[in-house]
Amino acid sequence: MTLEVSDELEHLKRVARVAGVEPPEFALPESRHAVLEGMRFHYLDWGIEGNRVVVFLHGGAINAHTWDLVCLSLRNDYHCLALDQRGHGDSEWSPAMHYSIGDYVADIERFADRLELNDYVLIGMSLGAVVTASYASRHAGRLAAAVIIDAGPDPQVAGGQRIRDFVADTTELESIDDFVDKALVFNPRRDPQLLRRSLIYNLRRTPEGRWVRKNDTRHMGSTSIERMVEDARSHWDGVSKIACPALVVRGAESDIFRADDAEKLRDSLPHGRLVTIEGAGHSVQGDNPSALVYSLRKFFEEIGI
Numbered sequence: 001m002t003l004e005v006s007d008e009l010e011h012l013k014r015v016a017r018v019a020g021v022e023p024p025e026f027a028l029p030e031s032r033h034a035v036l037e038g039m040r041f042h043y044l045d046w047g048i049e050g051n052r053v054v055v056f057l058h059g060g061a062i063n064a065h066t067w068d069l070v071c072l073s074l075r076n077d078y079h080c081l082a083l084d085q086r087g088h089g090d091s092e093w094s095p096a097m098h099y100s101i102g103d104y105v106a107d108i109e110r111f112a113d114r115l116e117l118n119d120y121v122l123i124g125m126s127l128g129a130v131v132t133a134s135y136a137s138r139h140a141g142r143l144a145a146a147v148i149i150d151a152g153p154d155p156q157v158a159g160g161q162r163i164r165d166f167v168a169d170t171t172e173l174e175s176i177d178d179f180v181d182k183a184l185v186f187n188p189r190r191d192p193q194l195l196r197r198s199l200i201y202n203l204r205r206t207p208e209g210r211w212v213r214k215n216d217t218r219h220m221g222s223t224s225i226e227r228m229v230e231d232a233r234s235h236w237d238g239v240s241k242i243a244c245p246a247l248v249v250r251g252a253e254s255d256i257f258r259a260d261d262a263e264k265l266r267d268s269l270p271h272g273r274l275v276t277i278e279g280a281g282h283s284v285q286g287d288n289p290s291a292l293v294y295s296l297r298k299f300f301e302e303i304g305i
Contacts, residue, residue, distance in 0.1 A: 015197050016069055020290045023072045029082070031090075036110040042090035043111075046071040046080035052144065052305060053120040056082040057108070057128025059283070061167045061215045063089030065201040066125075069289040074296070078121070083111060085128070087216035089201065097219045101235045104131045109139070118142050121305070123296075125149035125285060126256070130232045136246065137238030144305050146242060147296065149249040150257045150282050152265040153236035159255035159282065161225045162186075168220060172212045179203065179211065189253070189279070189287045198286070245271045245303040249295065251280035251287060273299065 005028065013026055029044035044064045054074065056067040064082035071080035084091035086107055087099055094103070108122070108131060121144050124132030129151035136146040166186045173179055176199055183195050203211045246269045250262040259276070266274040275295045280287035 021069045040092045043083040046075040051079040054078045057124035059126030073293040093216040105134045119144045121145045123147040134235035136242045140243040143244045146246045152261045154261050247299045248274045250276050251284045252276050252278045253281045256282045
């Protein structure tokens with residue numbers, strides 16, 4: 001689903017007001033594409049050339065637009081790039097259904113090489129956080145900092161299963177209103193206006209008039225939540241090698257990432273910090289974007305970037 005530029009800007013202004021985000025100015029990102037190892041990837045480029053680059057990685061079953069309010073708030077000081085990871089948003093689905101953490105990490109390696117990124121910041125939430133941690137453990141020398149949002153080596157399986165069930169239950173529905181209703185049951189913290197805007201970018205309409213998710217769900221039936229957790233867990237082994245400054249972010253009401261696990265992860269990082277975002281669950285950037293922006297700015301100021 002697409003909007004006219006003027007409508008899209010009005011949508012952005014409206015949800016910013018609802019979320020309590022006050023950016024210095026309103027602007028829309030450029031929609032760009034990169035072909036990496038034969039697969040087409042979509043990303044949002046918020047500008048501004050010459051500023052330090054910050055790359056954002058979304059969680060599973062969502063897309064790059066989940067970062068819109070965060071990128072909008074930071075864009076005057078940082079060159080924000082939000083990537084649609086493989087099988088999500090407007091990036092290509094893997095023909096062979098290759099969706100291991102290793103596949104996602106390889107994509108970021110290729111993306112950084114293609115754009116010649118160095119001394120940049122990598123920020124990831126949930127799935128994106130696992131990818132961020134794994135990438136940073138291998139390439140900390142290329143990073144100015146890493147931010148790991150609401151994920152760690154010991155995720156709560158019940159919380160992950162709840163997300164998986166929600167995705168399976170909303171693979172295809174009759175209307176956007178149906179998606180909003182189910183999403184509000186799943187996460188009552190979210191404002192309906194914010195949800196509706198995010199769904200504009202996460203759904204496409206079928207020729208029959210129904211609405212389906214853009215993210216690839218073909219592999220869900222053959223991959224259990226336990227297997228996904230095990231795949232992710234193996235990529236946390238190198239966190240002690242993350243030599244760059246690293247911020248761990250936890251949503252205070254998260255049912256995925258426990259407080260003691262967040263503290264344990266912080267302590268395992270050579271230069272780790274921890275912040276807890278009140279009024280947020282697992283989807284920190286969606287539940288409380290203004291508090292996340294404040295915490296990111298504070299972190300960046302502390303480490304001098």
